[in-house]
Amino acid sequence: MTTYTINDINNILKGELIGHTNQKIDGPEQLQNAENNHITFIGSKKYAKQWADSKACAAVVNDNLNVEPGENRALIKVKNADLAMAKILELFNPPTPELEADIHPSAVVHKTASLGKGCKIGANCYVGKDVVLGKGVVLYPNVCVFDETTIGDYTVIWSGTVVRERCIVGSHCIFHTNVSIGADGFGNRPSDDGRGLVKIPQIGNVIIGHYVEIGANSCVDRAKFSSTIIGDGCKIDNLVQIAHNCVMGRSCIMAGHSGLAGSVTLGDGVIIGGSASIKDHTTVESGATVGAGSGVMNNVKAGQTVLGYPAQEARDMLKQWVAVRRFMKNN
Template sequence: MASYTIQDINHVLKGELIGNTTQKIDGPEELQKAKSNHISFIGSTKYVKYWTDSKACAAIVNDNITVEAFDNRAIIKVKNADLAMAKVLELFNQSPPIFETDIHPTAVIHKTAIIGKGCKIGAHCYIGKNVELGDDVILYPNVCVFDETTIGNHTTVWSGTVIRERCIIGSHCIFHVNVSIGADGFGYRPSDDGRGLVKIPQIGNVIIGHSVEIGANSCVDRAKFSSTIIGDGCKIDNLVQIAHNSVMGRYCIMAGHSGLAGSVTLGDGVIIGGSASIKDHTTIHSGATVGAGSGVMNDVKAGETVLGYPAQDARDMLKQWVMMRKLAKQ
């Protein structure tokens, strides 16, 4: 693994270096776990108390937080320690798994498939009829891409992922392990005789924009007709459900265990907290935030933050919680 001086790291961060350390830095670590060869991060005042006793030789600190440098222990002041941390992690990021052959001999590739330049296809992958892979696409072992699907340049698909037929995937996307793209939407209706359920055919597809990242074991279902759409730059956590005919705008975030029911519409820059659930045919307008664990039953205005179950304006919900605590103490 690479190692860097504090000057090397500050050259990347372009922060304010206070103090100095001669210790070579071999990686980042939490303040409480760090050793003398580690750099750490302080993005909140609640972590300042750990700095004095930490063994870390350096820390990256928000410039609005007061932290003292010690002998042979430096600090780098930056505007945003979280964003600076991302740059430091990139410095120490190790190379992904190596392909010994670009296309493994056990991969099954239909004769009509079009494979772009520089693609890497791992063991036991399946690529169906009329599939098109752009340049530099990476499919790790045991990925299935079914008929007439297209995948854009520089997209990476990790093992166990299944992309069903007729889906359209953009460039520079990342799908982590066991992602499901284009499975049937959940559509059933009671039969006329009331003695069973009728499955509603799901004949649409999934369209995913550029630079989308989808976490492990998440599902994006195909539309009943037309398309389920994920806009450019969206980031989706592990174990997220996106149901048929939902439409996400650009640069939305969905945290783990959250879910969209059928035909939900998100504007641009919407944030959905962990374990939040959104009712079908609901619209959450651009810039809105849904708090963790909330249940959205009605449309949410642009820029609004909602909390609770059922979700309400965050300020109103917080007032209710305060009143309930006061009543409980009476």
């Protein structure tokens, strides 16, 4: 097990070291669960109050908090404890599982597929006709990549994921377990006689940019025509639905259980909270935030924060909630 001194860690974070501990640190941990060989994190006044009762020998602390280290304990003050935490987690991050063979004997790779240098293809994978895999692509066991799909360099796809035909995936992406890319969009219309439904063919594809991460059991549907597009650097949580013909700008975030109906457009840097829903043909402009559990029925302006169901400007919705509570209290 790798251990570090408090000075080793501060050399990485380049923060302000207050106090000292001679305890070797072998991992990060939450305040309440930490032992004396752990470093922890304090990002708000709420957690600062718990420091005195924590067993951790060290903590990374936002520099606007007033916290004392204590005996044989140390603090590293930084501008943003969350970003510092990311660096420490990377420091202690164990290696990912290794695939021993370049192509497992049970994998099926079509003779027309093109594999870049250093590709790894795990057990029971399927790589279809005219698929192109870039350098260093890793397909963990039980991944399917269907015909004419292109996947960029150093993208990692975890088990159970299916990438349907004609999709384009950028480089350095991560798809976690059981992701669905390019399934049919949900297109059905009542038949002329009113006695059934007619399926609308979905003949487009999905285009995913570089450095995109998609969480487990999330779905990105192919377009009815043209493309469903996920911009560079987007981060998508588990159990997220992105419907046909949606277009996401760069560096958007979608939290778990959120969803975009068909033909939604997100600008750059949009944040969608957990369980939020966006109505079809709606535009959420760059820098906007949609609060958790909200239902967006109309366009959202750049930089605006909306809350509620139906979603409204955050301050207006908060005033309504306060008024409702007062009414309920008085009646």
